[in-house]
Structures are given as structure tokens and as C-alpha cells.
Amino acid sequence: AQSVTQLGSHVSVSEGALVLLRCNYSSSVPPYLFWYVQYPNQGLQLLLKYTSAATLVKGINGFEAEFKKSETSFHLTKPSAHMSDAAEYFCAVHGSSNTGKLIFGQGTTLQVKP
């Protein structure tokens, strides 16, 4: 069965510093992986996704993620944090190719300090 683990429920960085949010997955089939962001009082917005094309995936707002099969990881990075990046970030994997069910990680709250 597919699952996702996000290491670190809270990450705090200074403005301008590197952002690294960790996600490891478990999947018995080639995975489809997603990063979503949730700003306060809003729904989930797709940042980027991996669908077995390029292993380095670029998303919106300067975020990118690299799929590493050997490490079963899909970590999210951004070279320079901005105050507006403060939000909750969710990694997710498709649980089934037949129904599209998404299985989410626990989420990581990103705090950006001035």
C-alpha cells in the first residue's frame, strides 16, 4: 500500500534562507507524487507534481522537488525563502491508479522569520 511520511511537522527558516521540506514515500508501483500548499483559511493548491517524466520538477513560486527512487524521496526545496511562503505544505501520493485517491502526509508548517 502507498504511504507518505513528512519529516518535521514544523520548519523555521529565515527570510532568504534555503527551504527544505522532506517527504519519503512507500509505493509498490511507480508513484505519482504531489506537493500541495495550504495558506491560512484557504484550500489546497498544487505546487508541483512528479509523473515519471523528469526527476527534477519545477513548480510555482520558485519551488522545485527531486524524485529519488533509490532514496524513495521527493523533497521540496526553494533557494530563498520569502515571507509569503509561510504556510502548510503537504506531500501526497496517488493511492491507486484506478480511482485517483490521494494519500497525504502529515503536513509541514513552514515559518519564515524576518
Added chain:
Amino acid sequence: EPEVTQTPSHQVTQMGQEVILRCVPISNHLYFYWYRQILGQKVEFLVSFYNNEISEKSEIFDDQFSVERPDGSNFTLKIRSTKLEDSAMYFCASSTGLAGETQYFGPGTRLLVL
């Protein structure tokens, strides 16, 4: 840009009452989903719906829950007799396809059961 909408944004109800949460998916999407997020916990899959049928449901989605697409635009989640533990944020999502396709989420309905 097309978006998924949900009403109401907040609902307070008494235990044992029926509630109906409404969603308008993106118009050309074919696959519809409900997820929920209990405060402080991860986003959990409830049900997926395609071609006027449930494709998959989680163990959370028991006989108290039902979904319906009553017309060409709305997608509803009904909870027949609410329990305290149904208090959560409920998200509707829609997509054009299954594996690898982006699911677009609505802003959510916050349900509080007293």
C-alpha cells in the same frame, strides 16, 4: 481561472442532525472527491466519484455518509446523523483524469458538531 467552489464556508450543527455540504467542481472535470481534515491532523480521503457512481470509499465513509451529483454542476456530501467526531474541514476536489492528474481543491467547509 476555473476553480472549485464550496458552500457553506462554515457550518455549525447539533449532534444527530443531517448536514449537506455542497461543491461545484470545475465544469469539464469528470472525477470528483471528498477529503476531510480534522484539526491538527492530515488530510484524509473519503470518497471518489465518477460517472454517477462511487469509485472508492474509505473506511471513514460509512452508512452515515452519501454523495450525489444531483445535476450537471453540483456535487454534494451528506452526513445523515452527525457525530462530534465529524467536526472537521471538508474539502471537495475534482480532476480530468486519474493517475497523475492534478486534483483541484475547493476552499473547504468547516463543520462543527456540537
